[in-house]
């Protein structure tokens with residue numbers, strides 16, 4: 001269990017913020033499966049929040065069922081970050097998270113995200129100002145540093161601790177690495193040694209065993225899972241079961257079918273059609289990994305013209321798999 005101020009996070013498992021992925025539907029799905037401690041919203045521009053951008057406000061909508069929920073903001077202007085954090089608090093988020101790890105050029109150019117690791121004075125000013133402004137727990141997510149020569153995560157971690165941050169999450173790669181190579185978990189152990197606030201480990205947890213191994217090897221207090229959850233949204237429930245010493249169950253084909261269809265119907269109902277199609281294709285790619293004939297389906301969906309045809313195709317593919325499974329049994 002991890003304490004974020006008055007908030008008890010149990011099990012200490014985080015759904016990582018992922019732009020274009022951890023939207024309301026996906027967060028709800030993961031929450032309904034169970035085992036997750038905190039679900040994170042994708043990062044939101046502090047500037048867009050403060051300007052009252054309509055699309056941004058829609059992105060920030062969440063339902064009480066998702067709680068505890070963290071809203072992550074990014075930006076480099078201290079006053080704007082403060083205003084945005086106040087909006088996050090006002091909306092009723094349980095946790096405000098600051099992104100200091102995004103390596104995307106669009107974000108770096110605005111000197112936000114991981115660029116803040118290159119300007120620790122500014123990073124500190126943002127953390128202190130936001131911390132002073134809000135009363136909900138504040139967390140900060142960052143990487144090892146900008147590149148191998150500038151690994152300053154220990155300094156940033158100390159700054160966070162000294163300024164009242166409730167916990168830090170470390171993605172154990174540099175910004176330059178983007179998503180290449182392997183996350184180097186040894187740094188999680190170093191950060192854990194250096195700090196007394198909770199350290200949430202992140203990077204390359206693909207299986208429940210990875211989460212347990214990360215905690216055992218590094219001593220980190222919690223684990224954050226990103227991409228692993230897109231292929232296996234059951235990973236939190238499975239990990240929580242393993243942490244509690246119980247048996248871990250694998251989702252059946254019927255479970256997978258129900259989850260995929262539930263998710264896809266949510267997307268189809270909420271999103272405009274071209275956007276929905278894009279999202280459905282993306283998730284089909286992840287969800288069907290390892291399923292018999294999954295590749296065939298992934299190829300077929302590229303040609304599908306609209307959401308209705310898409311849903312019918314995926315449903316009949318999954319139903320056929322279920323029938324084949326029953327016949328084989």
Ligand SMILES: Cc1cc2nc3c(=O)[nH]c(=O)nc-3n(C[C@H](O)[C@H](O)[C@H](O)COP(=O)(O)O)c2cc1C
Nearest residue numbers: 016017018019042043099171203204205225226227
């Ligand atoms: C599609 C995608 C979008 C992401 N968006 C965000 C984001 O909005 N904020 C953030 O802090 N990290 C973001 N990340 C990074 C993840 O939160 C996480 O740190 C990274 O994927 C490593 O964890 P994993 O190996 O469990 O995926 C994103 C990653 C992916 C793959």
